[in-house]
Amino acid sequence: xxxxxxxxxxxxxxxxxxxxxxxxxxxxxxxxxxxxxxxxxxxxxxxxxxxxxxxxxxxxxxxxxxxxxxxxxxxxxxxxxxxxxxxxxxxxxxxxxxxxxxxxxxxxxxxxxxxxxxxxxxxxxxxxxxxxxxxxxxxxxxxxxxxxxxxxxxxxxxxxxxxxxxxxxxxxxxxxxxxxxxxxxxxxxxxxxxxxxxxxxxxxxxxxxxxxxxxxxxxxxxxxxxxxxxxxxxxxxxxxxxxxxxxxxxxxxxxxxxxxx
Amino acid sequence: xxxxxxxxxxxxxxxxxxxxxxxxxxxxxxxxxxxxxxxxxxxxxxxxxxxxxxxxxxxxxxxxxxxxx
Numbered sequence: 431x432x433x434x435x436x437x438x439x440x441x442x443x444x445x446x447x448x449x450x451x452x453x454x455x456x457x458x459x460x461x462x463x464x465x466x467x468x469x470x471x472x473x474x475x476x477x478x479x480x481x482x483x484x485x486x487x488x489x490x491x492x493x494x495x496x497x498x499x500x501x502x503x504x505x506x507x508x509x510x511x512x513x514x515x516x517x518x519x520x521x522x523x524x525x526x527x528x529x530x531x532x533x534x535x536x537x538x539x540x541x542x543x544x545x546x547x548x549x550x551x552x553x554x555x556x557x558x559x560x561x562x563x564x565x566x567x568x569x570x571x572x573x574x575x576x577x578x579x580x581x582x583x584x585x586x587x588x589x590x591x592x593x594x595x596x597x598x599x600x601x602x603x604x605x606x607x608x609x610x611x612x613x614x615x616x617x618x619x620x621x622x623x624x625x626x627x628x629x630x631x632x633x634x635x636x637x638x639x640x641x642x643x644x645x646x647x648x649x650x651x652x653x654x655x656x657x658x659x660x661x662x663x664x665x666x667x668x669x670x671x672x673x674x675x676x677x678x679x680x681x682x683x684x685x686x687x688x689x690x691x
Numbered sequence: 692x693x694x695x696x697x698x699x700x701x702x703x704x705x706x707x708x709x710x711x712x713x714x715x716x717x718x719x720x721x722x723x724x725x726x727x728x729x730x731x732x733x734x735x736x737x738x739x740x741x742x743x744x745x746x747x748x749x750x751x752x753x754x755x756x757x758x759x760x
Contacts, residue, residue, distance in 0.1 A: 449760030459758070474759025477698040477752065478718065478726065488725040488756040501759050516734045517754050520727035588760070637760035 433665075435633050437610050438526065438558035438579040440497070442469045445627070446657055447499065447612060448650075449637025450487060458646050463496065466640065466650035470497045472528055474504070475518045488522065499560065501528040506541070508548035515552055527552065528582070528614075528635075529561040538588045542569040546576055553577035562614045562635075565599040570607055580609055582635060585626065586616030589638040593622035597629060604630040620649075620656030627660025628668065696750040709740035712751065725755050 434441040448468035453459035463471060471491050491498055500518030505511040508531065515527040529548055533541025540563050552559045558579040563569050565583040573581050583603055586592035593616060594600060604611060613626040614635040623634050634657060643649035692703045697712070706712040709728050718726070728735050729752040735743050745751070 450758040451760045452758075472759055473756040475727070475754050476757040478755050486722055486725045486755055487758050498756065500756060503759055513729070513732065513734075517727040517729060517752070518756075520734050520736060521725055521754060521756055 435610065437560070442497075443467075444469045444654075445633035445661060446654060447472065447614075447633060447635035448640065449635070450491065451637055452641040453646055456490070459641070460490070460494070462640055462646040462650040463491075463494075464650075465647045465654070467654045468496075470499050472499045472501050472635065472637070473522075475500055475502075475514050475521060497526075498522050498524065499526055499528050500524065501562075502530050502548075505531050506533070506544075507531070508544045508551065511544070511548045512551050512555075515548075515557060516555075519557070525556055526558045526579075527560065529559050529578075540564050540584070542566065542572075545569075546572045549573055549576040549578050560612065565596050565603065567599060567602040567606060570603050574607055574609055578609070580612055580632075581607060582612040582614035584615040585613050585622065588615045590616055591618030591639060592616055593618050594625055594629075597625075600626075600629050600631070617653075620652040623653050623656040624660035624663075627657050628663050630664050693745055693749075694747050695745060696748070698751070698753060707744055709735060709743060709751075712745075713753075716753075718753075722755070727754050728752065729754075 434443055435445045444467045446466050446468040447470040448463055448466050449472045450459055500522055502511040502514040505514055511529060511531050518527060519525055531541045531544045531548060532538050542564060545561055545563055549559050549561055553576055560580045560582055561573050561578055562582045563573060570581045570583060585594040610632040612633040612635050613631045617623055617636040617639045626634055640646050640649045692705055694703050704715055706715045730743055731750055
């Protein structure tokens with residue numbers, strides 16, 4: 431099959447990357463992942479609870495043949511992110527990492543300077559780096575130059591559900607970058623996912639829009655369909671927008687009613 | 692007994708190595724495969740867990756995958 435998402439040499443039939451957090455319970459999480467069709471699931475790396483509760487999400491997801499993508503969520507410096515990525519590599523035996531370095535506690539926007547620095551270090555250490563970044567074409571290009579495996583610009587702030595705030599930037603990023611572009615963060619509903627795919631994104635990473643909807647399993651299904659529709663529309667190529675109407679029925683050959691004189 | 696900082700908490704434990712410590716903390720062996728351990732900021736690969744002898748004051752981090760976005 432040719433129409434696949436390929437990142438760092440690994441191909442997937444689904445273009446949706448899904449988060450594993452904030453679902454009402456574990457079963458809803460698993461059912462939502464299944465309904466979304468996602469094959470890549472993000473996880474965080476955290477200290478174990480020394481008072482017990484050692485149940486791991488890792489075995490649950492791994493036995494469903496899902497690819498786990500550890501993140502560096504919660505990191506504010508390149509050093510912390512590199513350390514977390516190294517721990518993740520050891521825990522999950524994967525060199526893939528969703529590189530996330532926050533620069534502002536209120537907006538949770540990425541710190542481009544730390545991100546690029548960490549990406550350079552991690553690429554040298556053999557990681558396939560998928561950076562969560564701002565929708566800034568220059569920052570995205572710097573991450574490509576650093577050797578990242580994809581770029582993951584935000585649509586809007588994490589968990590905000592505001593959709594894509596800057597389609598202009600997204601279009602510039604798409605036109606200049608041939609690496610996979612995964613829209614990460616800000617998706618609110620299925621039409622946002624459709625729009626991202628219509629504008630040529632290779633995939634979408636989302637969590638809150640599904641997990642916090644009233645019916646996560648149904649929303650997961652909606653996201654899958656919305657993405658598929660958007661991707662097919664992108665491949666088909668939309669018509670250019672025009673200012674004025676253009677008749678779709680033939681303009682000649684219209685019957686005329688005879689009038690008695 | 693060694694005074695260690697385990698996941699940010701000062702503790703006195705009777706454990707010399709990572710496997711000792713995980714047993715002491717009653718982490719089931721079935722869950723060891725998804726853990727990562729660092730000593731003083733350096734990740735210790737699984738095959739070296741038994742080789743690292745803790746010293747007084749060492750800072751140990753024990754982590755695993757959790758749900759995340």
